[in-house]
Amino acid sequence: DDEFYMKQALTVAEAALRVGEVPVGCVIVLHDHPAFPRLLNADGDVRNNSVVISHGANQVNATRDATRHAEVVAIDRILTKGASTDELRLPLSVGTKTSPGNS
Numbered sequence: 001d002d003e004f005y006m007k008q009a010l011t012v013a014e015a016a017l018r019v020g021e022v023p024v025g026c027v028i029v030l031h032d033h034p035a036f037p038r039l040l041n042a043d044g045d046v047r048n049n050s051v052v053i054s055h056g057a058n059q060v061n062a063t064r065d066a067t068r069h070a071e072v073v074a075i076d077r078i079l080t081k082g083a084s085t086d087e088l089r090l091p092l093s094v095g096t097k098t099s100p101g102n103s
Contacts, residue, residue, distance in 0.1 A: 005029050008052060012070070013096060016057035024096050026070035028054040028078065054078045 005027050012025025031050045056073030060066055 005050075005052065008055070012055050012057045016070070019062070021058040021061050024058045024070040026056045026074040027052045028074050054081075 009025045009027045012027065013023040014025070016025060017023035029050050030053045054074045054077040056070045056075075056077060058070050059068035059073055062068075
């Protein structure tokens with residue numbers, strides 16, 4: 001499943017590149033967690049008791065804010081949904097798209 005989610009992060013990175021951003025994408029995946037049922041209105045489909053609960057692309061150029069990295073954008077989306085940082089300790093996958101065809 002890690003490869004599946006890394007490909008999703010790369011898809012987000014490609015979208016960032018198309019709008020003139022540094023091509024970095026991030027997905028945050030919830031795996032078999034007590035909060036799982038409450039967060040099923042997440043960003044993605046359930047896959048083997050895992051679901052993408054957030055994603056983010058670099059927004060540094062668009063916002064002119066050097067802190068708007070893909071990871072920060074993805075974490076902000078989780079916090080906006082009302083999740084507690086104490087409640088969720090999650091791994092995230094970050095992918096960089098370096099050139100067409102490479103991943």
